[in-house]
Amino acid sequence: MTAAEMQASPQGKAPAQAGALVISIDAMGGDLGPAATVGGIAKAAHANAELRFIVHGPREQLEPLIAQHGLGDRVDLRHAERVVTMEDKPAQVMRSGKDTSMWSAIESVRAHEADVAVSCGNTGALMAVSMIRLRKIPGVNRPAIASFWPSRGPAGWNVMLDMGADVKADAEDLLTYALMGTSYARNALGLETPRVGLLNVGTEEHKGRAELKEAHELIRNAEAAGGLKFVGFVEGNELAGDRADVIVTDGFTGNVALKTGEGTAKFVSALMKEALTSSLLAKLGALLAMGALKKLQAKVDPRRANGGVFLGLNGTVVKSHGSADATSFAAAIDLAARLAKSGFGAKLAARVASALPSGQDGATGADPAPENSESSQ
Template sequence: MSLPRIAIDAMGGDEGVRVMIEGAALARRRHDRFKFLLVGDEERIKAALEEHPNLRAASEILHAPDVVSGEERPTQALRRAKTTSMGMAIEAVKTGKAGAAVSAGNTGALMAMSKLALRTMPGIDRPALSALLPTLGDNDLVMLDLGANTECDARNLVQFAIMGAAYSRIVTGRDTPRVRLLNIGTEETKGTGNLQVAAAQLKAAAADLSISFDGFAEADKLCRGDVDVVVSDGFSGNIALKAVEGTARFVADLLRRAFSNSLRSKFGFLVSKPATELLKHHLDPNNHNGAVFLGLNGVVVKSHGSASAIGVANAVAVTARLLEENLIERIAADLSRLGTDGLRKAGGDGA
C-alpha cells in the first residue's frame, strides 16, 4: 500500500541536495511504499538522482528557482514563498499534490510559511513544535512546544497536551499516554498561574481525553522514561531541550577525553566499546530526527539542519507514519470531545 507523496525541500539543510536526496533514497529502500515530490533546483536534483535509481522511479521533481537561507528572517522568506523550495513544498501540501512536507531549512521561516499556507486546525489557537527525546524507558518522549511560541496561556498548554498525546499514541502505541506539564517543581502549588489553570483543566479532562495526567514534571526527570508527553511554553521548552542536548554532548566528549587519556584508558575503551557504541547510538540526534509542527491542517516535519542521510531518512519515516496513522484526524477527534475551543466546556477558558 502506497502513501500520499511526501514533498521534500531538497535545498534545505547544511549540505542541501546531496544529503536530502541520500536520505530520501535510504527511506525509500527501507519502505518501498514511499513516494516523493522533490522540490528544488531541477538540474541538481536530477544529478543527485543518478546514484539513486530506486528513488528516481518513485519521485517527481518540482523545480524551484529560489532557496530560503538559514539567516533569512521569516518575514523576508514569506515574501518569496511562491518561488522557494521550502514555500513550494508547503504549497504542495495545501493543494493536495503531497500529503506532507519535510524540510531541513530555516525553522522560523518554515513555521511562518506553514502557518500562513495551511492555517491552524479548528480548536487550535497556535501550532507547536514537537520532537522526540530518548529516554531510559521503552519509548521516546514527546515534548512540546520547543520554540514556536515563547509565551503561552493555559488554553495553549491544554491544546498542546491534546496534540502531544495524539502524537504519542502513534509513536509509542500507548492508548493512555502519561502527560505532564514542565514546571520548577512537582508540588501542586508550584508554577505560574497559567500552569495552575492548565493543570486543573487537564486533570478534569483526563478521562475524556484518554490521558494519564498527574501534574508536573521537572526538567531533570525528562528522560527517565516515566512520562510520555511533556508540555511547556516554547521559551522554557527550547531551553530545556538545548540543556538536554548539551548535556548529552558533554557526556560524550567527557568519555572520549577519558578514554584517550592514557594507554590504560585506551585499553579500557576497547573492553567497553560495545557499551559506548550503544550509548553513542542512543544519544545520536540523527536517530531521533524529525520535529513536527502540530496543530496545522497538514503535516510538516522539520529535520535537523545538520542531519546526516540517516537522520533525513528517519525524519521521512516519522512523516510517513503520521500520514499512515492519520495524526490530524486523531487530534480533531480529541478536540471535539472538549468543545470547539479545545477546552472542557464546563471548565472556562483558562485565561
C-alpha cells in the same frame, strides 16, 4: 510490489495512487545541501517500498542526484528556483518566498498531493509558511513543535512540546499542547493512554506561574476526553524519566531545555572520550569495551530521533535538524511516513475538537474522524 509500482508510474512521477504514501520533500536549506537530503530519500525509499516523493528545489542541482541514486521512478521533481537560508527572516519569506523550495514543499501538502512535508530548512520560516498556507485547525490558537527525547519510558522516548514554535503559551495553549502531544505519542510511539506532565519548577500544586496552575486544572479536567492520564507537574529531570510520556511547556522553556539537554549530553560524552584516551591503559580498556560503547552511542544517537513535528495545522510538517546527514534525514522521512500511514492529521484534529471546551458545542468543524480509530493506532 516494487515492480507493480514502477509500472504505475511510467513517467517517473509519484502518483496519488491508492495505498501509496506520498511525502513532500524540501530538498534545500540544510547545512549539508541536497546531497544529504537526496541521500536520505534514497535510504528511506530503499527501506520502505510504499513511499513516493515529491521533491522540491532547483532542477539542475537535484536531477543529477536523483539519477545517481536511481530514484527516478519514485520521485516527482518540482523545480523551485530559490532557497530559504538560515539567515532569512520569517516575515520576509512569508511575503516573498513563493518561488522557494520550502514554500513549494508546503504547497504540495496544502493541495493534498502529499500527506506530509519534510524540510531541514530555517525553522522560523518553515513555521511561518506552514501557518499561512496550511492554516490552524479549529480550536488551536498556537501551533506547537513536538520533539522526541531519549528516556526511561516504555517507548524509549518521551514527547516534549512546544520546542519553540512560539515563545509564549497561556493556560489554554498548554491544554491544547497536552491534547496534541497525547495524540502524537499515541500515533508515533504507539502508547494507548499517554501520561502527560506539565513542566514546572516544583511538583507541588501551589508552585510556579499563574498560567501553570490554571493549565493544571484544565488538563486534569480533559483527561477522559483527551484519552490521557495527567500526572501533574514534573520538573526538568523528568524529561528523560519514566513519570510522563508527554511533557508540556511553552516554546521558550522547551527550546532552552532541548538545547541544554543536547549540550549536556555532548559535554559528558566529550569528557568521556577524553578520559578514555587519557592513558594507554584507558585506551586499551576503551578498545575492549568498544562494542558496548558503540551500541550505547547508537541508542542515544540524536540522528535516530530526528524530526520535530508541527502540530495544530491542516497538514503535517516534519522539521528535520538543519545539520541532518542522509541517515538523519531518512529518520525524519520515516517518522513522516509513520504519521501519514496512521492518518495522524485527521485524528489529531478530531481529538482536539472533542476535548477542548469550545468543541463541546460541535461548532468547531473539525475532521469528524471517529475517536476510537485513533486509539486503535
